[in-house]
Amino acid sequence: MLNILLVDDDVEFSDVICHIVEFLGHNINTATSLKEAHQWFENNTFDHVLLDFMLPDGSGLHLLDHLKMIGQSPKVTLISGHPSVKGILADMCEPNVSHLLKPLQREDLELVLNGPKKTVKKAKSAAITHHFDTLIGESAPMQQLYTMIERVAKTNANVMLMGESGVGKEVVAQAIHNASKCEGPLVASNCGALSKELIGSELFGHEKGAFTGAIARKDGVFEQADGGTLFLDEVTEMPIDMQPNLLRVLETKKVTRVGGNRELPVNCRVISATNRSLTDLAQNNILREDIYFRLAVFPIDIPPLRDRKEDIALLAKSFLGQLNDENGTAFAWANEQLKELETYEWPGNVRELRHAIHRAFIMSDPQTSTISLPDNLESPFSRVNTQPEDKQVSAGQTIEEVEKELIHATLDKVQGNKTLAAQMLGISTKTLYNRLNAYGGIGEYK
């Protein structure tokens, strides 16, 4: 906070400047003449003087002489309406004196009072390489991924992206699109989000009057992506009876709008994505084999975040940098915090990391520059996702063991509330107590 003296004979202007300077967090006093300004300096010191050039009893330059005489050297900003004053000041070679031209702007005032805005953090986040303008990471698995993207981008082969939820499949699709330097757009469509009735219209378009509600002709995503890339997310969630239609488009490279009778040429690369494993696809009849081979001409596995932990710090810095830029803050990571982020498994992958950082950003005190990480990084979903494997029933377990596991899992779910747990298990509370007594586990849930 600075102590400022404003010397200007325009009272109305002084009044409004006071409001603005006080809002910027500084103390301000005013003088309307040189005489009043001298009086202020008799018993006070100031960090900064905003000084009008033309005052009723002389020039603002006289105050500069007076300050030298009394041995005070605050920063001085001369305010004048005439550009030639800048030249006079340059001749004076006074390091502490700057100049503002009327009419003033708030940014000018902020600049002379607060100095230029710090851009150190921006430079830091800018130093992180964004491969293909989108991807962050220098680990070995990511280097392999970059090589694959570069190779496939030069061809027009269809790509299937595989990987857990949250690994960044859409970002990789964008990277392939960027690297291929094609002229058309990247059009994304989520096959899992479309109803069975609408998916045909979304993918292939429809003619006016094709069905109730089709009030106008609509281009499908294949047409929209002409000359570019079509990204079909969650392609394995497409109803199996719609898959022959997709296969036909992929094979013939022609599309017919719903309700139409004309075949239109299709000219786009299809990048599809799924979070299901190859075994799942093969065993559970989720995707027809012929479609798989059309879509996965070039399959790419995107590594989960736990397999590239050395990238966590880079990603964390980049996400925090973005939040700082968006909110005008200057939070930074401590090294221990980055190490803590690296110790967690991130079952929700990059998406979970990003959300955890956003949450920590919101919870952090804006008066400090250190971000506050929560004590527990786990999200409820990560717990759910990691637990089922432990809880699976396997051959060789006794009924008693399975029952014990089920009771404990239910009690954990309801935070140890035995009445609620008994209701969920379909037994009486008394039976639950008896079982817990028999297993010797009642102490855990008292």
Add this chain to the structure above:
Amino acid sequence: MASPQQAKPLNELVHDARAPLNRISMNAELIKLVLENDMPKDKALAALDKIIANCQACSDSLQLISESK
């Protein structure tokens, strides 16, 4: 006979015209601050009144400049 205002040299007349422009500019900045920070609107309304008054003052000053030629 010329009025005292008209007897002023041109640079002073320009200075007089620039003063209301300066007040208009700073009052506009104050209104931006009020709106950006959810401050009481009476400050913004007062600043708007001052802008309107200073527009008139600026217009009068420009008139004097044109008459001084």
